[in-house]
Amino acid sequence: MKNKLGFRQKIILSHIFLFVVFIAFAFPFITKSVQRIVFNSLHVSTSYLVNLLEKARNEQQILTLLKDADDYIFFHVSLFNDKGEVLYDSSLKQVTKRESINPLTHSEVVDALGHKIVYFIGYNKQEAEKLAYITLPFHISNQTYILRTAIPFSQMHEFTYEFEMWFLAFCFLAMLFFAAITWLIFHRINYPIQQIIRAIKPYQLGVETVINPIVLSDSIDEKDQFYQLAQTLNSLSEHLRLHIKQIIDERNEKEAILDSLGEGVIAVDAEMHIRYINFMASKMLRLSKKDVLGNVFTFVSEETSSANLLNKCRQLLESCQRKRALLTDSMIVINGKKKYIDLIAAPKNHRSGAIVVLQDKTSHYKVLEMGKDFVANASHELRTPITIITGFAETLQDLPDLPRDVVMEITEKIVRNCQRMDSLVKNLLTLADLENLPPSRFTECDVVAIVETCRQVVLSLYEKAKIHVEKSEESILVAADPDILELAIINLLDNAAKYSSPPAEILVQIAQSSEEVSITIQDKGIGIPAADLEHIFERFYTVDKAHSRRLGGAGLGLSIVKTIIENHHGVISVKSEMGVGTTFTILLPKLKRIVPI
Numbered sequence: 001m002k003n004k005l006g007f008r009q010k011i012i013l014s015h016i017f018l019f020v021v022f023i024a025f026a027f028p029f030i031t032k033s034v035q036r037i038v039f040n041s042l043h044v045s046t047s048y049l050v051n052l053l054e055k056a057r058n059e060q061q062i063l064t065l066l067k068d069a070d071d072y073i074f075f076h077v078s079l080f081n082d083k084g085e086v087l088y089d090s091s092l093k094q095v096t097k098r099e100s101i102n103p104l105t106h107s108e109v110v111d112a113l114g115h116k117i118v119y120f121i122g123y124n125k126q127e128a129e130k131l132a133y134i135t136l137p138f139h140i141s142n143q144t145y146i147l148r149t150a151i152p153f154s155q156m157h158e159f160t161y162e163f164e165m166w167f168l169a170f171c172f173l174a175m176l177f178f179a180a181i182t183w184l185i186f187h188r189i190n191y192p193i194q195q196i197i198r199a200i201k202p203y204q205l206g207v208e209t210v211i212n213p214i215v216l217s218d219s220i221d222e223k224d225q226f227y228q229l230a231q232t233l234n235s236l237s238e239h240l241r242l243h244i245k246q247i248i249d250e251r252n253e254k255e256a257i258l259d260s261l262g263e264g265v266i267a268v269d270a271e272m273h274i275r276y277i278n279f280m281a282s283k284m285l286r287l288s289k290k291d292v293l294g295n296v297f298t299f300v301s302e303e304t305s306s307a308n309l310l311n312k313c314r315q316l317l318e319s320c321q322r323k324r325a326l327l328t329d330s331m332i333v334i335n336g337k338k339k340y341i342d343l344i345a346a347p348k349n350h351r352s353g354a355i356v357v358l359q360d361k362t363s364h365y366k367v368l369e370m371g372k373d374f375v376a377n378a379s380h381e382l383r384t385p386i387t388i389i390t391g392f393a394e395t396l397q398d399l400p401d402l403p404r405d406v407v408m409e410i411t412e413k414i415v416r417n418c419q420r421m422d423s424l425v426k427n428l429l430t431l432a433d434l435e436n437l438p439p440s441r442f443t444e445c446d447v448v449a450i451v452e453t454c455r456q457v458v459l460s461l462y463e464k465a466k467i468h469v470e471k472s473e474e475s476i477l478v479a480a481d482p483d484i485l486e487l488a489i490i491n492l493l494d495n496a497a498k499y500s501s502p503p504a505e506i507l508v509q510i511a512q513s514s515e516e517v518s519i520t521i522q523d524k525g526i527g528i529p530a531a532d533l534e535h536i537f538e539r540f541y542t543v544d545k546a547h548s549r550r551l552g553g554a555g556l557g558l559s560i561v562k563t564i565i566e567n568h569h570g571v572i573s574v575k576s577e578m579g580v581g582t583t584f585t586i587l588l589p590k591l592k593r594i595v596p597i
């Protein structure tokens with residue numbers, strides 16, 4: 001059972017206990033001592049009385065002296081002559097008959113006649129109790145007398161009892177006195193301890209995060225050990241406070257660094273409790289930081305939508321701790337979008353847990369996939385005209401006598417497919433070129449002049465087309481590579497004419513604000529389905545493959561346009577409605593804002 005007594009109570013109780021033990025041991029000793037004192041005082045009084053009686057000249061005087069002494073003595077007195085006759089007995093007051101008792105039967109009287117002092121304890125039938133006797137002989141005028149004094153045990157017990165009561169009262173008062181003194185001394189000693197405890201208490205209860213400075217009352221001297229203890233605790237808590245602050249600062253710094261990482265990081269302890277999770281990991285796993293911290297990993301993983309990824313993390317964390325080795329894995333997560341995640345798990349030192357790092361490699365894999373798609377698309381686009389050309393060339397070879405108009409038709413198809421291949425290769429080279437566009441090619445160009453040139457080019461291809469240009473000013477300047485900006489606008493005008501039923505009606509608007517220059521190309525053509533709008537800037541993307549191919553397109557034009565505009569720090573957007581028309585808008589930064597790259 002827990003001891004609930006305070007230190008002060010324990011001290012007081014131990015005092016009481018010691019007093020009780022002391023009284024228990026001292027009591028028999030005290031009783032014995034009191035009896036001895038009473039007996040000694042009987043002895044001394046007897047000797048004194050004998051000395052007094054020896055001064056008498058005759059028996060009569062002895063009796064007178066005894067009667068006088070009777071007033072102040074506390075014991076029984078008897079006087080005998082050498083024949084054993086009782087001459088005086090204080091209990092009888094007056095002796096009438098000398099032979100009323102036969103004291104010779106009393107050995108103490110007989111022994112006293114032998115000139116010696118006798119101590120004797122005997123039972124007095126008359127008084128029906130035990131008595132302690134002293135007999136002492138003395139001589140007057142050659143006559144021997146024996147003085148016998150006696151004290152009843154009941155009287156002795158009365159003395160003892162009275163003394164014992166006094167002794168107990170004294171002990172009790174002494175105990176009270178000592179308890180009070182101890183209480184006061186302890187209070188004085190304990191006061192600074194209480195002050196120290198009071199100062200530490202809020203920290204112990206968790207109300208404060210640091211120990212408040214301990215301030216002792218002025219009455220405590222600087223040399224006092226408690227004062228020094230308080231000072232030591234103060235400097236210790238200050239030292240701890242600084243240390244804790246430093247640790248917290250370092251931890252915050254590390255957390256900020258980890259939170260700013262593009263990789264997700266999760267740390268667990270040996271029992272798989274989540275000890276840390278950074279911003280990116282909580283985002284990837286769709287977990288709220290505060291919900292998972294301190295929880296067991298398995299518990300967390302069963303409850304979320306990213307259960308597969310979490311399970312993979314858990315497996316890796318467990319195995320890397322078991323094998324004491326760095327482990328890697330990767331997986332595809334489909335959570336709305338398809339994501340490629342690489343996982344690296346490493347055990348912490350001293351078997352204190354493990355860390356898993358999650359890397360989102362989606363863009364990396366996307367680039368690889370795009371590369372693969374690009375090669376497949378380019379090969380496919382090149383193979384089609386080659387197949388056609390080969391077929392027609394073989395026909396010409398096998399049938400040299402074909403009529404002239406058929407030969408003309410075949411050669412025309414061969415030339416068209418050659419042109420298509422040529423334009424395709426040119427476009428591919430342009431795209432490759434655009435990736436490595438040198439900054440030196442940027443010059444001050446007039447967009448109005450560039451649009452006019454493009455208009456002429458497109459009109460030469462689509463003679464019936466109507467291209468109307470509206471401009472806010474006669475000259476609008478941008479920093480650009482004029483040749484490739486021209487290429488972009490030609491591509492857009494070409495699409496506008498190509499995907500309109502002839503004669504195409506195209507409106508080009510050029511305007512500038514304080515910040516940017518806008519070029520809008522609007523047609524009244526077939527329009528683009530809403531579902532295709534977000535894909536049309538991708539390489540080799542065509543809404544209707546057969547239609548585009550018939551018109552000689554391979555789906556590279558808009559991806560070239562987008563790359564060109566982005567190289568010029570601009571943006572391109574599209575709006576379209578099926579059967580109504582399509583509008584492309586290019587926004588380019590104004591010249592003053594361009595910093596040559």
Ligand SMILES: Nc1ncnc2c1ncn2[C@@H]1O[C@H](COP(=O)(O)OP(=O)(O)OP(=O)(O)O)[C@@H](O)[C@H]1O
Nearest residue numbers: 495496499527542543548553554555556557558582
């Ligand atoms: N103004 C437009 N009106 C209707 N559809 C358009 C228009 N511009 C582009 N498109 C659609 O977007 C697709 C992609 O255009 P893009 O210019 O990239 O390729 P293309 O014109 O088919 O071929 P290329 O330009 O390589 O010769 C086209 O196939 C077409 O379906």
Ligand SMILES: [Mg+2]
Nearest residue numbers: 495553557558
């Ligand atoms: Mg095109």
